Amino acid sequence: MTVILTLAAIAISALAVAHLAFHDPKRRRAFSEPPREGRPRRAEAWTLTCLPGVVFLIFDQWTAFMMWIGGAPLVSWLLVAQSPQFYRWAGMKWRSIVDRTNKLQLRAWLAGVTWPRLLPENRRWRTGPQVTTDAGATQRVADLELRVAELERKLSESSSPEKPPVPLNSMTRTDRGGAR
Amino acid sequence: MAILSTEQTKRLFAIHGWSGAILGLLLYVVALTGALAVFAAEIGNWANSGSDHHDPLARWVGVATTKVAADIPDEYKEEISISYDHSGDLWFFFHTHAKNAAGRLEEKGVMVSLDTDTHEVLSWQEGFRSELFSVDAADALTRFFVDLHINLHVPHPWGLYLTGLLGFVMLAAAISGFLLHRHFIRDLFLAPRLSSGLLRARDRHILAGSWGLLFAIILAFTGAFFSFATSLGLPVVATVAFGGDQAAMVEAVIGAPEAEDSRPKLLVSLDGVLRQSSAMAGTRTTFVSIEHLGRADARISVFHEPVEGGFRRSHHVFDGTTGIFLGSPPTLGAVPSAGDTVFGVMSALHFGTFAGFLSRMIWFGLGLAMAYVTVTGLQLWLKRRADDPAWQRVGRLVLATVYGLPIATCGAALAFFVSLPLQGTGFWTPTGFLISSAACLAIAWWIDDAHRLRRLCRMVLGGVLFALPMVRFLISGDGWIRLLTTQNSAVIVLDFTLLLAGAGLLYVTCRAASEAPSTSRASEAAE
Amino acid sequence: MTERSEKDDTFAALAGPRARLTRYPKTVRWILCGPGAFVAAATIMAVLPLWLPHGEAEIDHLVFPILMFPGIWAAVFFYACLERDIIRATSVITALIAVTGVMAALAATGVLS
Numbered sequence: 129m130t131v132i133l134t135l136a137a138i139a140i141s142a143l144a145v146a147h148l149a150f151h152d153p154k155r156r157r158a159f160s161e162p163p164r165e166g167r168p169r170r171a172e173a174w175t176l177t178c179l180p181g182v183v184f185l186i187f188d189q190w191t192a193f194m195m196w197i198g199g200a201p202l203v204s205w206l207l208v209a210q211s212p213q214f215y216r217w218a219g220m221k222w223r224s225i226v227d228r229t230n231k232l233q234l235r236a237w238l239a240g241v242t243w244p245r246l247l248p249e250n251r252r253w254r255t256g257p258q259v260t261t262d263a264g265a266t267q268r269v270a271d272l273e274l275r276v277a278e279l280e281r282k283l284s285e286s287s288s289p290e291k292p293p294v295p296l297n298s299m300t301r302t303d304r305g306g307a308r
Numbered sequence: 309m310a311i312l313s314t315e316q317t318k319r320l321f322a323i324h325g326w327s328g329a330i331l332g333l334l335l336y337v338v339a340l341t342g343a344l345a346v347f348a349a350e351i352g353n354w355a356n357s358g359s360d361h362h363d364p365l366a367r368w369v370g371v372a373t374t375k376v377a378a379d380i381p382d383e384y385k386e387e388i389s390i391s392y393d394h395s396g397d398l399w400f401f402f403h404t405h406a407k408n409a410a411g412r413l414e415e416k417g418v419m420v421s422l423d424t425d426t427h428e429v430l431s432w433q434e435g436f437r438s439e440l441f442s443v444d445a446a447d448a449l450t451r452f453f454v455d456l457h458i459n460l461h462v463p464h465p466w467g468l469y470l471t472g473l474l475g476f477v478m479l480a481a482a483i484s485g486f487l488l489h490r491h492f493i494r495d496l497f498l499a500p501r502l503s504s505g506l507l508r509a510r511d512r513h514i515l516a517g518s519w520g521l522l523f524a525i526i527l528a529f530t531g532a533f534f535s536f537a538t539s540l541g542l543p544v545v546a547t548v549a550f551g552g553d554q555a556a557m558v559e560a561v562i563g564a565p566e567a568e569d570s571r572p573k574l575l576v577s578l579d580g581v582l583r584q585s586s587a588m589a590g591t592r593t594t595f596v597s598i599e600h601l602g603r604a605d606a607r608i609s610v611f612h613e614p615v616e617g618g619f620r621r622s623h624h625v626f627d628g629t630t631g632i633f634l635g636s637p638p639t640l641g642a643v644p645s646a647g648d649t650v651f652g653v654m655s656a657l658h659f660g661t662f663a664g665f666l667s668r669m670i671w672f673g674l675g676l677a678m679a680y681v682t683v684t685g686l687q688l689w690l691k692r693r694a695d696d697p698a699w700q701r702v703g704r705l706v707l708a709t710v711y712g713l714p715i716a717t718c719g720a721a722l723a724f725f726v727s728l729p730l731q732g733t734g735f736w737t738p739t740g741f742l743i744s745s746a747a748c749l750a751i752a753w754w755i756d757d758a759h760r761l762r763r764l765c766r767m768v769l770g771g772v773l774f775a776l777p778m779v780r781f782l783i784s785g786d787g788w789i790r791l792l793t794t795q796n797s798a799v800i801v802l803d804f805t806l807l808l809a810g811a812g813l814l815y816v817t818c819r820a821a822s823e824a825p826s827t828s829r830a831s832e833a834a835e
Numbered sequence: 836m837t838e839r840s841e842k843d844d845t846f847a848a849l850a851g852p853r854a855r856l857t858r859y860p861k862t863v864r865w866i867l868c869g870p871g872a873f874v875a876a877a878t879i880m881a882v883l884p885l886w887l888p889h890g891e892a893e894i895d896h897l898v899f900p901i902l903m904f905p906g907i908w909a910a911v912f913f914y915a916c917l918e919r920d921i922i923r924a925t926s927v928i929t930a931l932i933a934v935t936g937v938m939a940a941l942a943a944t945g946v947l948s
Contacts (some may be wrong), residue, residue: 130617131666152497191617191663199670205519211499532905541901548942549884641892
């Protein structure tokens with residue numbers, strides 16, 4: 129029980145620290161990240177960071193408190209020490225793993241669906257085309273085709289060979305630069 | 309901090325930098341071996357390829373004690389310590405107290421090791437404690453690096469003074485670092501920047517130092533206390549309070565012995581007492597002590613691992629002739645006191661072994677973090693003096709020590725495995741460490757290029773980490789299936805961790821080496 | 836006028852050690868922070884059993900000085916390091932060592948208890 133409580137407390141504190149790091153202006157500036165919009169809620173995050181320790185002290189959980197006070201800064205440091213680029217890379221890796229897993233799951237699902245169909249008594253699918261039961265699907269496909277055609281028309285109009293007029297201020301800048 | 313004047317800042321900076329530069333490498337050795345010492349029991353268990361007994365003191369120890377005691381001279385029956393080593397064998401130390409060659413009071417007696425199952429006598433030695441405890445072949449590896457952490461293998465008491473001094477250096481560095489850093493909160497979330505080597509080294513050191521500040525102070529404070537407590541504190545306080553009589557002070561602190569009753573009387577069933585104690589504690593028995601065996605005033609003390617939620621080991625005392633439970637005395641003094649509580653908290657905070665695997669993992673991580681702060685501090689110091697040839701040589705020495713210590717520890721473990729069948733671990737474990745250290749230093753002397761040296765050190769470290777589990781298996785013949793069946797999964801976890809760490813380090817180093825030429829070509833093309 | 840001349844005499848008497856201290860401030864500071872702080876911490880630890888309460892188990896006055904030793908050292912060390920006036924730092928630490936050292940010696944010989 130102490131172990132689970134401690135792990136949960138470390139996780140809560142580390143998440144609050146991660147939130148603070150994510151909204152930290154100096155960190156964002158250092159890694160050329162745009163500033164975050166909205167209130168960073170720093171006071172709330174700091175309260176949440178320290179809250180598990182206070183709760184442990186109130187309920188006399190000294191063992192959990194000692195492990196939390198050692199573990200929370202350690203995990204927080206490991207989280208903060210990674211650059212935003214690392215998290216972006218890790219996110220991409222994670223997504224690709226999830227995609228691969230999903231594909232595997234799809235394959236497994238297809239195999240699960242397909243193999244029973246190969247059994248002699250289930251071979252009716254070979255006899256004729258599949259009939260979709262979704263009556264609205266044909267209509268939706270037609271609508272989408274119409275929309276694609278409209279977009280293609282607009283695209284061809286915008287990419288006509290006529291050059292757009294050069295803005296006056298940009299010409300002035302070029303002239304001044306040339307004169308200098 | 310803004311409150312400091314320029315002069316004060318300069319002074320603190322000089323102390324922070326020079327103390328780290330002079331003693332940083334020793335501090336790194338103490339920090340890293342301290343991190344390993346947290347898992348000393350698990351490493352010892354792994355080095356012996358596990359044990360068939362998970363609670364050796366619960367296996368008819370009373371019968372074994374009676375059997376061994378029959379052949380022991382009466383003078384050594386004043387006190388018996390019963391414990392077990394990492395291979396699960398029982399150890400008995402029948403002893404009295406006598407002055408050694410240096411004139412200090414020390415335990416003297418007979419040390420006997422027994423097979424836990426058959427009670428067959430494996431070894432029998434007579435002498436002083438300091439001589440006898442160095443002969444246990446199974447514990448040689450853990451004893452080696454725990455001693456390296458405690459006293460750097462420097463003779464008593466100078467080793468303790470040295471590590472105590474290192475504790476002071478760490479304490480001073482942590483507090484001065486906090487006072488020197490003007491933007492403590494503002495830089496708390498700043499990951500090391502990629503702009504330049506110096507800035508990156510600074511960011512690394514400051515970030516690790518800031519998050520580890522509290523525990524740097526705690527570990528330095530408690531470490532300095534444990535080093536100076538017996539080497540300086542005890543003699544000084546004993547001089548003032550007891551006219552220099554240390555034995556009298558120890559007696560006052562630990563508790564005065566009860567009135568003696570030397571009438572012969574049989575010992576109660578020790579196994580029954582141990583079963584009762586285990587039932588009361590609910591945890592494994594770690595140590596048993598019997599005072600005045602065969603007398604009416606016999607006492608049995610049983611120690612257990614801490615219970616869930618507690619951070620102190622359980623201690624039960626029983627009457628040796630009737631088996632009646634007499635109580636759970638505190639570590640210091642006869643009744644609970646503030647001094648005893650603070651001592652218990654300080655022990656728990658320094659050793660980190662109070663709450664099983666999780667607390668050990670956290671303290672191991674904290675130890676590594678302290679070693680990391682020391683190394684990044686040294687790197688920062690050297691980067692600021694990168695153009696000076698003398699400091700470049702020091703840089704190679706730092707590199708050789710930073711990678712050399714784990715390589716030498718692995719070298720000591722390899723030497724331990726090879727010498728285990730020959731029972732020569734007591735000699736070969738430190739020899740393996742020294743040979744590996746000398747090889748690392750020689751390579752650092754030989755190779756001028758720091759990048760090449762780093763790559764080579766990483767390759768060697770990766771290689772030895774990967775080789776260790778295989779050598780363990782080849783020497784002991786205990787594979788993972790057998791270890792699983794004998795419930796020694798900790799050995800498998802450690803094997804797996806070493807294989808993973810070794811393979812990871814080799815992969816990262818090889819990949820960096822293969823990428824380096826293409827990167828340099830690309831940068832040349834860009835220029 | 837009389838007061839002023841007395842002060843001048845005192846300063847003149849102190850001019851020797853003061854000049855020596857201010858001529859080598861770095862060396863004096865290193866001595867104060869190094870051996871000075873250590874010896875002062877040791878003598879304070881030695882004298883603390885005389886002042887601290889004994890507690891229920893009659894051990895607190897013996898245990899706490901040893902437990903507090905690294906803290907005492909840190910306090911003396913940072914005082915020696917941060918004190919702006921080197922003469923005051925030298926005087927304070929010398930006085931600390933002298934007073935606590937003498938008291939510890941008296942206690943060890945049984946004069947104080």
